[in-house]
Every structure is written in structure tokens, then in C-alpha cells.
Amino acid sequence: MGIGVGVFLAAIGAVLAFAVQDNISDVDLTAVGYILMVAGVVGVLLELMLFAPRRRAGGVVEERRVYDEPRR
Incomplete structure (x- = not known):
């Protein structure tokens, strides 16, 4: 679950917990x-x-040439 899905679940949950006043039989909204x-x-945390x-970059990648051409 990504951060967006976690925020979406929390937002839908807040709407159901605080804003909806409807009663459905056998379901406590x-x-x-x-x-x-x-x-x-919990998903966001x-x-x-x-x-x-794990997604962060492993550091700076340094490019080195093994065989350099001689300067003239």
C-alpha cells in the first residue's frame, strides 16, 4: 500500500466516522x-x-575509465 492509498483510506474513514449520520441495519458506520x-x-507509517x-538511491555513482587514450 502506498502513501496515497493510506491517505485515501484515512480520509474516507474520517468522512464515515464524523460526517455520515445515516443508519444501516447491522452496520456501525x-x-x-x-x-x-x-x-x-498504519499503512502510511x-x-x-x-x-x-529501500527506494532511496544508494549514493553517488562515480564513472571511471579503465583505459584512457594517451594525450598528444
């Missing part, structure tokens, strides 16, 4: 919203702590 918010935050360091 507030609880579903909180679950989605937690899943989104995992992405930043575990997966983001």
Missing part, C-alpha cells in the same frame, strides 16, 4: 470509519518506515 482511519495511518528507505 462510525466503527467502520475508525477502522479505515487506523488502517490508513509502514510505508514511510519500512519501504521508503
Whole structure:
């Protein structure tokens, strides 16, 4: 899950938890919203702590020629 998906889940969860006042039988939308918010935050944290360091460049690449042509 990427950062964008995590933010999207957290936003949808916040809308369900705080803005929706509808009642569906046997479904608590507030609880579903909180679950989605937690899943989104956990996804973003995992992405930043575990997966983001692997994507960084390994450092500066230095180019060297093994056989240089002699100067005239």
C-alpha cells in the first residue's frame, strides 16, 4: 500500500466516522470509519518506515575509465 492509498483510506474513514449520520441495519458506520482511519495511518507509517528507505538511491555513482587514450 502506498502513501496515497493510506491517505485515501484515512480520509474516507474520517468522512464515515464524523460526517455520515445515516443508519444501516447491522452496520456501525462510525466503527467502520475508525477502522479505515487506523488502517490508513498504519499503512502510511509502514510505508514511510519500512519501504521508503529501500527506494532511496544508494549514493553517488562515480564513472571511471579503465583505459584512457594517451594525450598528444
